[in-house]
Amino acid sequence: MFQLHTQSIRPMTTAHLAQTMTLLSLTVDELRQQIDSELASNPALELVEERRCPTCKRILGDMGSCPVCSSPLTHQDEPLVFVSPREDFYSKEGGVDKDSDFSDDGYSTVVDDLPTYVLRQIAPDLEIEDRRVAAHFLTHLDDDGLIEESCIIELARYYHLPISRILSIQKIIQHADPIGVGSCSTREAMLVQLEMLEEVCQVPDFARSIIEDGMNLLSRHQYAELAKKYHTSVSKIQNAFQFITENLNPFPARSHWGDMRQPAPDTAEVYHQPDIIIGHINEDESMPLMVEIIMPISGTLQINPMFRKAIKQVEESKKEEWKSDIERASLLVKCLQQRNHTMQRLMLEVVLRQKGAILNGDRHMQSLTRVELARELEVHESTISRAVAKKTVQLPNKKIVPLASFFDRSLNVRTVLCDLVAKEARPLSDSELAKLLAKEGFKVARRTVAKYRSMEGILPAHLRHTTV
DNA sequence: CTATGGCACGGATT
DNA sequence: AATCCGTGCCATAG
Numbered sequence: 001m002f003q004l005h006t007q008s009i010r011p012m013t014t015a016h017l018a019q020t021m022t023l024l025s026l027t028v029d030e031l032r033q034q035i036d037s038e039l040a041s042n043p044a045l046e047l048v049e050e051r052r053c054p055t056c057k058r059i060l061g062d063m064g065s066c067p068v069c070s071s072p073l074t075h076q077d078e079p080l081v082f083v084s085p086r087e088d089f090y091s092k093e094g095g096v097d098k099d100s101d102f103s104d105d106g107y108s109t110v111v112d113d114l115p116t117y118v119l120r121q122i123a124p125d126l127e128i129e130d131r132r133v134a135a136h137f138l139t140h141l142d143d144d145g146l147i148e149e150s151c152i153i154e155l156a157r158y159y160h161l162p163i164s165r166i167l168s169i170q171k172i173i174q175h176a177d178p179i180g181v182g183s184c185s186t187r188e189a190m191l192v193q194l195e196m197l198e199e200v201c202q203v204p205d206f207a208r209s210i211i212e213d214g215m216n217l218l219s220r221h222q223y224a225e226l227a228k229k230y231h232t233s234v235s236k237i238q239n240a241f242q243f244i245t246e247n248l249n250p251f252p253a254r255s256h257w258g259d260m261r262q263p264a265p266d267t268a269e270v271y272h273q274p275d276i277i278i279g280h281i282n283e284d285e286s287m288p289l290m291v292e293i294i295m296p297i298s299g300t301l302q303i304n305p306m307f308r309k310a311i312k313q314v315e316e317s318k319k320e321e322w323k324s325d326i327e328r329a330s331l332l333v334k335c336l337q338q339r340n341h342t343m344q345r346l347m348l349e350v351v352l353r354q355k356g357a358i359l360n361g362d363r364h365m366q367s368l369t370r371v372e373l374a375r376e377l378e379v380h381e382s383t384i385s386r387a388v389a390k391k392t393v394q395l396p397n398k399k400i401v402p403l404a405s406f407f408d409r410s411l412n413v414r415t416v417l418c419d420l421v422a423k424e425a426r427p428l429s430d431s432e433l434a435k436l437l438a439k440e441g442f443k444v445a446r447r448t449v450a451k452y453r454s455m456e457g458i459l460p461a462h463l464r465h466t467t468v
Numbered sequence: 469c470t471a472t473g474g475c476a477c478g479g480a481t482t
Numbered sequence: 483a484a485t486c487c488g489t490g491c492c493a494t495a496g
Contacts, residue, residue, distance in 0.1 A: 370481070385482050407481095410487080429471060445489050450472060460472065462496080 016338075019331060023339040025386035028275045032296030038332055039301075044322070045329040046304035047297065114178070115139055121176040126169070133159055134169050137182065145181040145252035146189065178252040186250035187211060193248045204240040206230050211244065251457065274394035276347060276403065278358055289355070289396070291347045293340060301336065303329050345377050346387055354406050358395055362405075363419070365412035413442045414452050421453075427461040 026034060039045055115138035119131070126134055133155060140151045152170065156163045173182035179196055180189030190211050197203055209230060227234045277292040303326060311322045350373070356364030370388065374381035391403040405411055420436055421428070428436070430449045437444055444452075453460070 382482070389482090409480095431471075447472090447489055447491095448487090451488080454473090462471075 016331060016335060019335045020338045020342075021383070021386060023335050024342060024383065025389060027390055027392075028294050028296050035297055035301070035332075035336075038328070042325050042329055044303055044307045044325040045332065046302055046307075048300050048302055114145065114181070115141065118173060118176045118178070118181060122172050125172055130165075130169055133161070133166065134173065137166070137169060137173065141182060145178055145183075146186065147182055147184060149184045152184070180249070181252035183252070189252050190244070190248045190250055197247060204243045205236060206232060207240045207243055210237070210240055211248075274400050275391040276343075277394045278351065279394070279396045289351060289358070291351055293343045293347060295340070301333050303333070342377075342379065342383065343387060346373070346384065349373055349376055350403075350406050357406070357412070362415040363412050365406070365408070367409050367412075368407055369409075370407055410452065413437060413444055414456060416440055416442060417449065417452050418456055418458070421458055421464075427464040429461045 023031065023034070039047060115135065118138055119135055122134060123131055136158075137147070137151075137155060140147050140155075142148075147170075152166050153163065155161075156166045159166075170182055174180055174189075174192045175196070176182075180192040183189035183192060191208070194203060194208055194211065206226075210226065226237045230237075275294055277294065278289060279292075281288065281290050307322070307326070311319065311326070314322055350368075351358065353366055353368050353373075354364075357366070370384040371381050374384045377384075388403050388407060392400050393403050393406075394400050416437060417433065420433060430453065431446045433453075434444060434446045434449045437449065450460075458464070
């Protein structure tokens, strides 16, 4: 079954294999937690002094020479892949960290990026008891970042709290970064966003009223109706409409990939910490690419040599225990190496294949499947799946995207589609779009265009109007 | 008649 | 084995 790893590091036990798998699927954050706890509980494990490159001060991991300045750059077109510990990412971690055992009643498995991201922001504003509820609340969000009203009632019953209490928690959540997240409806989400915007800039007159009770008319573009309803002119309505489409997002969770044009805050505070960073050496565009696989610790893990010596003199009864400590420690170290090794090979291959996309944007994304890559690297496909899942990459342009997007068959088509729509002179129908896409080399069915449209939140042709 | 959204099927992915 | 995704066919709205 497992005929993996051509030049495998060492013979593998099943335990070894199992743990490598687990480690592989962990995020930097999770990995750090894992290592920390092992370090704390296992006396045999030791973290030795980090080594810095004498020239560039970059922290060195478990490799001999510094990849940036001292390693000879022989393969000009092969990106450099290496493991890089980055403790500075973690030094400035805010409050929540220690109480990260919040969602522990069976929901812990599914805490995804968005929920944790939101929770981090709001934790300081919450009473300790409320954090659990908030965490629980956040796990019930749907893909759009909204929540069913019934969930709120259920939560109230589950925790024996008055509904008003839950609502006040919801209110805090709604004001966290994907603004409006955790609302019960798109309407509510947009109202929250509007409220925030009102504080920083001028909002057109009827925007609020329209959202409150005119959305169904608005989505059908019945401006005349609306104008009549609010006793105003059509142009004012259109003005409000434009403002709404440009600044509000009915699906808070969707805002990550798309909009970066927002008068509001953000800019600096992005999503998570990336697990991998792709960039040019010394930020110089002409230099070859380098790929850093981030390690949550600096220095090298090893078995404490003192411990090894000491075990010989320890009394018999304890010997077994000590021995198992050493076992565990060495297993962890080996698996960690294995993990890094696999990640390096994986990323090397990914970067080679997707260089176009990494440098020039998503439209150049090649269709790459996990199976393909698995064959290439001669590992089991599930290995790739695990390695890719839940991880994020920072691209040279500083954008952070999920590693899985390199395997997304349709991402390129979708971005081109967006471009097309953005550039269109007149609303194009789905079949016309399909044709244009085919011209660009993306042959997709008309029906699929429709799906992508809705995925990207683009309205159907007859509801779009030429906003220029 | 055209443009779209819904349902469902088959193949790929996990 | 369970799930996701692209598509084809059909019903419905304009």
